Amino acid sequence: MANVVVVFPKPEDAKSIRNLLVRSGYPVSAVCTSGLQALSAVDRLNSGVIVCGYKYPDMLYDELYENLPNSFDMLLVASQRVIGAGICEGVVSVLMPLKAADLVNSLEMLIEQQERRRRRKRMMPTQRSEKDQKLITDAKELLMSRNNMTEEEAHRYLQKTSMDSGTNLVETAQMLFALMKG
Secondary structure, eight states: OOEEEEEOSSHHHHHHHHHHHHHTTOOEEEEESSHHHHHHHHHTOSSEEEEEOSBOSSOBHHHHHHTSOTTEEEEEEEOHHHHHTOOOTTOEEEESSOOHHHHHHHHHHHHHHHHHHHHHHHHSOOOOOHHHHHHHHHHHHHHHHHHOOOHHHHHHHHHHHHHHHTOOHHHHHHHHHHHHHO
16 A cells, blocks of 8 residues: 655644545555655655645745655645646646545545556566676576576576575575585
């Protein structure tokens, strides 16, 4: 489940939004009343959505948005006047007065969007440096010469060992050299 951070200058507004989201099945990771609190909360999380108002004691929403990691999206709750004046590109907004269904549906849309991005990123092949690629190739050649394996068998062995040990291929190749030489 995605991390949700609620940021509103008035503590009672922040708690009301948190309660609404929790009742709708979204765990809220942090409730903040300033932009700096929100940035501090975000630092402890790897991705998620900021549900926030327009203005905090220490900054406006756009400054908070500029300082968020790329793995965070923003859902701005603001008046027609604020939204009509134009908001940052990439920020999703919900109009005040707030309708619970609008907030929950917009949050769900952002969470699904993040999940699609995460899946797409996982499907992309890993880009390795020449040094790392050479290390993997050398590890396969070592397996092929010492264990009479084909290149495909050596590659499969490295992959399986990597998955079993929870390390990436480069770390697995390094471990293989440490074991074979030691």
